[in-house]
Amino acid sequence: MLTTPTRFVALRITFRSSNKFPISIAPFPKGCPQKTVIRASANLQTMSTPAAAVTDAGRGSITHVIFDMDGLLLDTEKFYTEVQEKILARYNKTFDWSLKAKMMGRKAIEAARLFVDESGISDSLSAEEFIVERESMLQDLFPTSDLMPGASRLLRHLHGKGIPICIATGTHTRHFDLKTQRHRELFSLMHHVVRGDDPEVKQGKPAPDGFLAASRRFEDGPVYPQKVLVFEDAPSGVQAAKNAGMNVIMVPDPRLDKSYCNVADQVLASLLDFKPEEWGLPSFQDSHN
Numbered sequence: 001m002l003t004t005p006t007r008f009v010a011l012r013i014t015f016r017s018s019n020k021f022p023i024s025i026a027p028f029p030k031g032c033p034q035k036t037v038i039r040a041s042a043n044l045q046t047m048s049t050p051a052a053a054v055t056d057a058g059r060g061s062i063t064h065v066i067f068d069m070d071g072l073l074l075d076t077e078k079f080y081t082e083v084q085e086k087i088l089a090r091y092n093k094t095f096d097w098s099l100k101a102k103m104m105g106r107k108a109i110e111a112a113r114l115f116v117d118e119s120g121i122s123d124s125l126s127a128e129e130f131i132v133e134r135e136s137m138l139q140d141l142f143p144t145s146d147l148m149p150g151a152s153r154l155l156r157h158l159h160g161k162g163i164p165i166c167i168a169t170g171t172h173t174r175h176f177d178l179k180t181q182r183h184r185e186l187f188s189l190m191h192h193v194v195r196g197d198d199p200e201v202k203q204g205k206p207a208p209d210g211f212l213a214a215s216r217r218f219e220d221g222p223v224y225p226q227k228v229l230v231f232e233d234a235p236s237g238v239q240a241a242k243n244a245g246m247n248v249i250m251v252p253d254p255r256l257d258k259s260y261c262n263v264a265d266q267v268l269a270s271l272l273d274f275k276p277e278e279w280g281l282p283s284f285q286d287s288h289n
């Protein structure tokens, strides 16, 4: 009989080798064996992964960079959390980070279905009703969005060095416009933006659609996946980048269970910790310290 950790290992290997993406991502149990970590692992408490832990696959050969937006460039995940906590409180339930981890990064309707189903309120509130209800609250919050630490420095650096950059976000166009309205100049540095309601994004993250569309739209695209570096904060987004065959750096919220960090090639506590030269990109001239 298989032990629980071994069962997780078997699922993991089947999943990766078949190149399929899951509908939902189950976390590894805490303390999963080191051998299940196919790429670099990192403990969120220990900040950035040592350079030696970065795999060789795309290292030194990155030519293009794709950014996630919510929770990575913009501090917007807190708005979703706040609103969802309020809604669940009405049903005497709490919104926890295991549900948050599954929802983040996904298209709105996909996240909404997870929310009502997994919190057990689907008999009282449909996914569609949930979206309508949270919308009025989010509309007021999104225009106040702040940048995440290091986002401006990194985007300006890569753009200034001529590295093509773009965004692949699960957010639809109307929310994108609200969230970025205070940051138009910075976001204008992007070569292009692929949003969740883009016709080429048939399925949201963890499907690779958004990242593959983003790769195709570079001037010299489609770019060979191993030459692309993706920055993500969400488990579904990290998996989407891997499903697209790309390199991925995860910058997770520290409250996210560390078991979600095993898929990324590198895990950083902040964009400020990124060292471009580890990936063959021009190094920063400044120091953030």
Ligand SMILES: O=P(O)(O)OC[C@H](O)CO
Pocket (backbone or CB within 6 Å): 068, 069, 070, 071, 080, 103, 104, 105, 106, 107, 168, 169, 170, 171, 172, 234, 237
């Ligand atoms: O993290 P993003 O940018 O793909 O956005 C996804 C949702 O809008 C928020 O989780």
Ligand SMILES: [Mg+2]
Pocket (backbone or CB within 6 Å): 068, 069, 070, 071, 072, 104, 105, 232, 233, 234, 237
């Ligand atoms: Mg995100």
